[in-house]
Amino acid sequence: MTGIEPSARQAWLDETSYWTPKWLVPSAWHEHSPFAFWLINALRPQTIVELGTHNGFSFFVFCEALKRLGLRAEVNALDTWEGDEHAGRYDESVFESVTRISTEDYPELAVMKRGYFDDFVDGTPDGSVDLLHIDGRHRLEDVWHDFNSWLPKVSDRGVVIFHDTAEHKKDFGVWQFWAEVSRDYPSFQFVHGHGLGVLAVGTEVPSAITEFIAAANADPDRVRATYHELGARVSATAAVQRRLATTTQERDRARREVDDLRTSTSWRFTAPMRAVTSKLRRAPKP
Numbered sequence: 575m576t577g578i579e580p581s582a583r584q585a586w587l588d589e590t591s592y593w594t595p596k597w598l599v600p601s602a603w604h605e606h607s608p609f610a611f612w613l614i615n616a617l618r619p620q621t622i623v624e625l626g627t628h629n630g631f632s633f634f635v636f637c638e639a640l641k642r643l644g645l646r647a648e649v650n651a652l653d654t655w656e657g658d659e660h661a662g663r664y665d666e667s668v669f670e671s672v673t674r675i676s677t678e679d680y681p682e683l684a685v686m687k688r689g690y691f692d693d694f695v696d697g698t699p700d701g702s703v704d705l706l707h708i709d710g711r712h713r714l715e716d717v718w719h720d721f722n723s724w725l726p727k728v729s730d731r732g733v734v735i736f737h738d739t740a741e742h743k744k745d746f747g748v749w750q751f752w753a754e755v756s757r758d759y760p761s762f763q764f765v766h767g768h769g770l771g772v773l774a775v776g777t778e779v780p781s782a783i784t785e786f787i788a789a790a791n792a793d794p795d796r797v798r799a800t801y802h803e804l805g806a807r808v809s810a811t812a813a814v815q816r817r818l819a820t821t822t823q824e825r826d827r828a829r830r831e832v833d834d835l836r837t838s839t840s841w842r843f844t845a846p847m848r849a850v851t852s853k854l855r856r857a858p859k860p
């Protein structure tokens with residue numbers, strides 16, 4: 575028994591919270607997809623900017639929500655697609671895979687911008703971004719830099735979300751940033767999945783957002799527990815999918831090995847011997 579009724583209608587939960595992401599690519603963000611689906615439905619953003627996309631998990635969740643809701647928008651994914659000290663360095667196949675999925679599945683919504691975040695600040699009109707997702711490198715100075723340089727770009731109805739607000743390992747400093755910034759704006763923080771901070775920076779954010787923040791702060795444990803549980807279902811599904819992919823890969827590898835063996839020189843060389851052995855086995859005993 576989960577304690578969550580799919581039909582429950584709250585200021586912070588609706589049927590979109592139960593959607594499963596189509597693209598369960600590797601990510602530390604899996605557990606936030608239920609809230610992200612809800613957020614897109616509540617905020618109805620026309621322009622989204624994501625700072626830090628990597629394999630594209632959160633990017634595809636935003637696109638998928640808009641597509642399923644039939645909303646028009648522009649979802650900008652900004653990344654060097656080279657990695658960093660926290661995400662690790664990765665090869666070109668990551669960029670190619672994100673490009674393939676966004677071109678094939680979200681051609682009307684997805685815009686990939688390759689380069690440093692700073693390269694795109696000047697080209698983005700002030701007050702134009704309804705949803706800003708900050709998920710680049712996670713040092714304290716990084717998140718302050720990204721927030722301060724992009725804040726003027728956020729619209730009057732704008733919301734900023736930050737990943738890793740509850741991550742204290744190594745030189746991660748988003749938690750320190752969050753402790754300060756969350757005092758200056760209406761806000762709510764999820765603490766599962768490394769933490770997700772939700773900051774209503776616009777002066778005219780939709781009532782669905784202000785109501786969510788009020789309701790969530792009035793009953794934080796319930797809201798956090800509900801989204802934690804919904805998020806855990808998504809990461810469990812991703813884990814099963816990964817195991818299935820590994821099993822399939824192992825089966826395919828084993829098949830290839832058998833094929834290679836069959837066509838190998840030694841296999842062909844020993845064929846007459848195997849034929850004799852099998853004839854002898856079949857011959858009736860005297």
Ligand SMILES: C[S@@+](CC[C@H](N)C(=O)[O-])C[C@H]1O[C@@H](n2cnc3c(N)ncnc32)[C@H](O)[C@@H]1O
Binds near residue numbers: 603627631658691692
């Ligand atoms: C934590 S990952 C993003 C995870 C992603 N949002 C998800 O859903 O899994 C951070 C990404 O930010 C990128 N990055 C970090 N700092 C950057 C910068 N200053 N400019 C461009 N990309 C940057 C890295 O290349 C890395 O792919």
